[in-house]
Structure formats: structure tokens, C-alpha cells
Amino acid sequence: AGIKNGDSVHDLGSGAGNDCFVARALVGDEGRVTGLDFTEKMIEKARNNASKLGFENVEFVYGDIEEMPLESGAFDVVISNCVLNLVPDKRKAFSEIFRVLKPGGHFSVSDVVISGNLPDKLKEDAEMYAGCVSGAVQIEDYLDMIQDAGFKDVKIQKQRNIELPETLLGSYLSDNEIETFRKGNTGISSITVTAGKS
Secondary structure, eight states: OOOOOTOOOOOOOOEHHHHHHHHHHHHHHTSSEEEEESHHHHHHHHHHHHHHHOOSSSEEEEEBBBOOOOOOOOOOEEEEEEEGGOSHHHHHHHHHHHHHHHEEEEEEEEEEEESSSHHHHHHHHHHHHHHHOOOOOOHHHHHHHHHTTTTTEEEEEEEEOOOOOOOHHTTTOOOHHHHHHHHSEEEEEEEEEEEEEE
């Protein structure tokens, strides 16, 4: 994620705080890390974990990614791990990420996207198999939303296809369709994307 010593880092959907604590190791005592989650129980758990670890420069805030209760231009880096696809209004989410970043800041998020046209029922069952598929959008639309929010230098750092088992595909596709599916550009991918704010 390009986190440096002294950076101010913001984690979207911070859960119990694990990614925040990894980021804390990178920013050191001079930096700070803020986690955001919309589940009060997770905020409480993360705060307890931070207290046990003795981190005074890690905080956890209750709130919605679409309307972050955070000041504008506050962070050098925004990170997120398989959360944005679950947000109903992704355009609003990327707009909010842009708002809270400092000029010259950047984000690095991992997420799940779709390529091609997946049958709806297959998509539903794939969610049960792979997790994180709910709310996933076409990769082109995902990247367009990032650019529309004002970000520059949008890059896919990593892309990995999520392999769906034959038994799952066989429930919805014929043998020929499975072969076409495997050879084609249709599928579900895990991606890591970065982009910057001028």
C-alpha cells in the first residue's frame, strides 16, 4: 500500500483492527492510523485490541463509508480489504475517499470484481463459495468510478481469478458452456487497485 513511517493511514471496514495494527507497524510512533467500521461491536473489539497492544496512535471510529465522519484532507493513505464491493453506493464511497485524502495522497484497496456476464443464480452461489462477491460490479465500471471521483494514475497492482469448482458451474452450465466459461473472459477476480489524488 506504499505506507511510510510518519504517514496518516485510514482503513475502511476495519473490523477487529488487524490491518490497522499492521499499518501501525509501518507508520511507527510518528504516524497515526484510523479505522472506520459501521458495526459498533467491531469498534468496541478493535478498541479493546488496541488497548491491549498499548497503541496510542491507533483509533477506531464508528461510521459509514458513504458518509465518513472524518475531516477532509486528513490522510496520506487509505486502505481497504474486500469491503468496497459491499457498499451500495460505490461512487459515493470513492468520492469520500478522495475527500479525506490529502493532496498527493493515495489509496490501495483490494476488492472483488466481475468480468463478462455471470448468470444471476451462479453469481449468488459463487458468493456462498468465494465470499465477498455480493455487490461486486464489472471491472470496467469499478475503474471508471475511481476515475470519475477525480483520481489519477489508476493502476491494478494484482489481479487473480477466483476459480469456481466444476460442481458449482455444472449446476448452471453445460459441459460446452463450462469449457467456454473457462477459456473466456467471464469470471470473478480479486484485484488490488491503487490511485492518487493530485
